Amino acid sequence: MSLGGRRRLLLFLLGIIAFGYPMAVVIDDLSVPALPLAPLWLFGVWAVLIVFAYRLRKRG
Amino acid sequence: MSASLVIGAALLYMAVLFAVAAWGDQQARLGKLPTFSPWVYTLSLAVYCTAWTFYGSVGLAATVGLDFLPIYLGPTLIFLIAPWLIGRMIRVSKDYGITSVPDLIAARYGRSATLAATATLVAVTACVPYIALQLKAVVISVQTLLEPNTWGVDVALVAAIALGLFAILFGTRRVTVSDQRHGIVLAVAFESLIKLFAFLALGLFVTFGLYDGPWALWEAAKAAGTPPLSFAESGAGYANWMLITLLSALAILVLPRQFQVAVVENQDPSHLRTASWLFPLYLLAINVFVLPVALAGRLAGLPNGDTYVLLLPLNADATALTLFVFLGGLSAATAMVIVSSVACGTMIANDIVVPLLLRYGKEKLAEDLSPLLLRIRRLSIVGLLTTAYLFMQNLVFDYGLASIGLVAFSGIVQLAPAVLLGLFWREAQRGGALVGILTGTALWAYCLIVPMIASAGWLDGRLLTAGPFGIEALRPTGLFGLDGLSPVAHALLWSLGANVTCIVLGSLIVQPRAIDRVQAALFLDEDRRDEAPSLVRGDASMGAVRHMLRRFVGAEDERLVVEAASRRLGRPVGDNDDADAEVLRAAERLLGSSIGSASARVVMESVIGRQTLSPVEVMTLLDETSKLVRYSHRLETKSKALEQATAALQEANARLQALDRLKDEFVATVSHELRTPLTSIRAFTEILKDSPDLSLQERQEFLGIVARETARLTRLIDDLLDIAKLEAGELRLELEEQDMRDVVTAAVDASRGLVDAKQLTMNVQLPDKPVPVRVDPDRIHQVILNLVSNAVKFAPAADGRLDLTLAPAERAGSPAWRLSVDDNGPGVPENERDRIFGKFQQATGGDRPPGTGLGLTIARQLVEAFGGALTVDRSPLGGASFRLTLPNYEAVAAAAS
Numbered sequence: 013m014s015l016g017g018r019r020r021l022l023l024f025l026l027g028i029i030a031f032g033y034p035m036a037v038v039i040d041d042l043s044v045p046a047l048p049l050a051p052l053w054l055f056g057v058w059a060v061l062i063v064f065a066y067r068l069r070k071r072g
Numbered sequence: 073m074s075a076s077l078v079i080g081a082a083l084l085y086m087a088v089l090f091a092v093a094a095w096g097d098q099q100a101r102l103g104k105l106p107t108f109s110p111w112v113y114t115l116s117l118a119v120y121c122t123a124w125t126f127y128g129s130v131g132l133a134a135t136v137g138l139d140f141l142p143i144y145l146g147p148t149l150i151f152l153i154a155p156w157l158i159g160r161m162i163r164v165s166k167d168y169g170i171t172s173v174p175d176l177i178a179a180r181y182g183r184s185a186t187l188a189a190t191a192t193l194v195a196v197t198a199c200v201p202y203i204a205l206q207l208k209a210v211v212i213s214v215q216t217l218l219e220p221n222t223w224g225v226d227v228a229l230v231a232a233i234a235l236g237l238f239a240i241l242f243g244t245r246r247v248t249v250s251d252q253r254h255g256i257v258l259a260v261a262f263e264s265l266i267k268l269f270a271f272l273a274l275g276l277f278v279t280f281g282l283y284d285g286p287w288a289l290w291e292a293a294k295a296a297g298t299p300p301l302s303f304a305e306s307g308a309g310y311a312n313w314m315l316i317t318l319l320s321a322l323a324i325l326v327l328p329r330q331f332q333v334a335v336v337e338n339q340d341p342s343h344l345r346t347a348s349w350l351f352p353l354y355l356l357a358i359n360v361f362v363l364p365v366a367l368a369g370r371l372a373g374l375p376n377g378d379t380y381v382l383l384l385p386l387n388a389d390a391t392a393l394t395l396f397v398f399l400g401g402l403s404a405a406t407a408m409v410i411v412s413s414v415a416c417g418t419m420i421a422n423d424i425v426v427p428l429l430l431r432y433g434k435e436k437l438a439e440d441l442s443p444l445l446l447r448i449r450r451l452s453i454v455g456l457l458t459t460a461y462l463f464m465q466n467l468v469f470d471y472g473l474a475s476i477g478l479v480a481f482s483g484i485v486q487l488a489p490a491v492l493l494g495l496f497w498r499e500a501q502r503g504g505a506l507v508g509i510l511t512g513t514a515l516w517a518y519c520l521i522v523p524m525i526a527s528a529g530w531l532d533g534r535l536l537t538a539g540p541f542g543i544e545a546l547r548p549t550g551l552f553g554l555d556g557l558s559p560v561a562h563a564l565l566w567s568l569g570a571n572v573t574c575i576v577l578g579s580l581i582v583q584p585r586a587i588d589r590v591q592a593a594l595f596l597d598e599d600r601r602d603e604a605p606s607l608v609r610g611d612a613s614m615g616a617v618r619h620m621l622r623r624f625v626g627a628e629d630e631r632l633v634v635e636a637a638s639r640r641l642g643r644p645v646g647d648n649d650d651a652d653a654e655v656l657r658a659a660e661r662l663l664g665s666s667i668g669s670a671s672a673r674v675v676m677e678s679v680i681g682r683q684t685l686s687p688v689e690v691m692t693l694l695d696e697t698s699k700l701v702r703y704s705h706r707l708e709t710k711s712k713a714l715e716q717a718t719a720a721l722q723e724a725n726a727r728l729q730a731l732d733r734l735k736d737e738f739v740a741t742v743s744h745e746l747r748t749p750l751t752s753i754r755a756f757t758e759i760l761k762d763s764p765d766l767s768l769q770e771r772q773e774f775l776g777i778v779a780r781e782t783a784r785l786t787r788l789i790d791d792l793l794d795i796a797k798l799e800a801g802e803l804r805l806e807l808e809e810q811d812m813r814d815v816v817t818a819a820v821d822a823s824r825g826l827v828d829a830k831q832l833t834m835n836v837q838l839p840d841k842p843v844p845v846r847v848d849p850d851r852i853h854q855v856i857l858n859l860v861s862n863a864v865k866f867a868p869a870a871d872g873r874l875d876l877t878l879a880p881a882e883r884a885g886s887p888a889w890r891l892s893v894d895d896n897g898p899g900v901p902e903n904e905r906d907r908i909f910g911k912f913q914q915a916t917g918g919d920r921p922p923g924t925g926l927g928l929t930i931a932r933q934l935v936e937a938f939g940g941a942l943t944v945d946r947s948p949l950g951g952a953s954f955r956l957t958l959p960n961y962e963a964v965a966a967a968a969s
Contacts, residue, residue: 016155017153017155017156020152020153020155020156020348021153021156023152023153024149024152024153027148027149027152028149028317031145031149031317032310032313032314032317050138051138051363054138054141054145055356055360058145058148058352058356059356061148061152061352062349062352062353062356065151065152065348065349065352066349068345068348068349069345069346069348069349070345
């Protein structure tokens, strides 16, 4: 796999953790209201992943 | 809202859509390729966002909060690695003329018609409720705007007919499916823009028009006591969240419409690089206002979450926006139905109808089959849409849009393990894939479809509560006691788990056929795919192949194959010529894109005389391939080794030539040096012999010359022997610790006679304390004597001066001692300071001084053998300064201990 491919794979794995782990905290601790904290986190992570994917656009 | 306005807008929109598609096709015919753009490609991928997204996400968010989001997080994650993962699918599909996911599975697993048909049935079964969902969304949107339905027409039927017409017109023009449908792709991209702008306009209107921004909306919801949209309400928890993310990640790879736009319609794999960031951005943009709209809908007390997007602007009397949003929803539904119909229609035709036709009705087939193939594909689209319409009329209305979508997703992903394992795992085999797909689909149907049917009242409701035959562990919604998950997550866990297990175990247990192994090897090794021998073997004339191609793909494509063969062979190809492997491979690929890879194999076999490969032939083929690969690897390794050896040999040869030159020069110099004293000795001995009348004084003078020259000869030979031993590493040195002061004093004493004879002034400066060095006493004495005698030689007779200074110094960062021997002679020019240490080299300028020319060479080699250095520089006295540096033995010994 090329360097770009390895970076993409790393981004993919980081994305899984970033989308999943904080949600586990929010879901398991029901005293934490999901709004507005959870959507802010999720959309924030989403935007960051897009920025990194954009920076990798020249690589395969 | 007035019926004429809504219906008029919908009809106008459909007319625009037809126009866009027609323009796209026309431009493509002119060779302008309007869809050759990563942006159009990415927008076409947004066919993923259907009416489910447009209406259903808000409906889902209004009831279970953020649980709508994993459907978009999975594709976002997958597209981060799309250039690698989907890129691989594209390359394989282009190489094999693959046109659908069942086709890909069949091509990977030995072109099995059974597997292709099974995968098609699964895909179509899962797709029917999904298409029904879109029709339902269109119906709901029209009903919402025209309550009560004042038009009096079956909206779903009209929509189904219009969309079917569109799909047939623009999706089934050519019989070869792998050719791009530019019109449809352009129309879908256009629809993606419409639905995105419509939803963004709605979101901005709700968030900043109806409220003063998202925080004001949130505060209003809190003040009104509206429950927060949290996971707690869904009750499914974290496992549900992750499982739905996995579900959507797999679905985006194997959904028929996604495969169609992402793989079949792809014109350049590099477009995936743009899609890898632009498509996640699209998904983010279309979801960013879902929560605000859902909150606003709940605050407004609207009844059905699926209708919030229409009712919010409608109730606010924003007619234009309502109409725009309606068209956005319509575009989301129509794009999905159009692309899915084309994709599923092709699957049904290629993987179910054509194989049956080839098996049972071959004799009745007409000469030119391409019109029949197109008719079958069109009928398949009609059949699919009819089934979806009937499904919607009878079953679907009891369920929300999102729940139907999730059911369809979890059905279609049963194809994902076979695809992914097939692409990356060489051992994956046909039997395992078939059992995996069947088991997974059966469990999916049992856990999700059976409860749907039971809820509709067509099955006994006790099945859901008490399980079949009263066995509670077999309850469809809590299989083996697994409770607490949402129905979709529960079904996914069991079906996908069983699916993967069956593929892995089945592949490991069942012994694969040789042809399957070859197929797998070629499928996975894309670098070798072009060089591999063809799997199609047999005797077929060009005439037979041309006839077959004309029948199945039409005259135009047949002509292209023949032209390519003629170009390759460099002569026109006649009907009686044998079709070579390249032609057969091109023909099979073309056939595959027209009737599917499984059927293509059947047709090819019929043309080349049903010559399937025997096990022996396949093994030979396998051998050929692996031999080729192994041989190529070996050749590469050997070639590299040869290159290295050649370079080393060239270098060694150059060194040898240089050494040979040096040797010649050395022999010439030695001969010359030996000859000079020998000539003198011979001449004076002959004089002594032939001249008996010489006086005693003359005789003594001549004998003195002979003795001097003999001594010189002896020195020369001694020096040569020393040099030879030093260079051969055979000179034995007796190293021992010495006080350098004693060594210098001894050498000075030995040379005192020479110094006095020339009346030179000699100064010796030695340290007060001992100077320990480790040297061979005789040899270091020889070196210092050589340096002093050189200085004496070159110092002028009048006012000649000679200084010997022993002082501490440093060598390579370590403490050392340096003996400087300075004179006020002519010195050594800077450009000769290295040269004078060479053999038979002496300083130029002036008369040639006496000596063998080997002394400094020997001295330097001896000093280096002691671990020191001998250099020459300009002396402060004006002449040469020879500097002998030796390691400080005290420091060396301390470091060693």
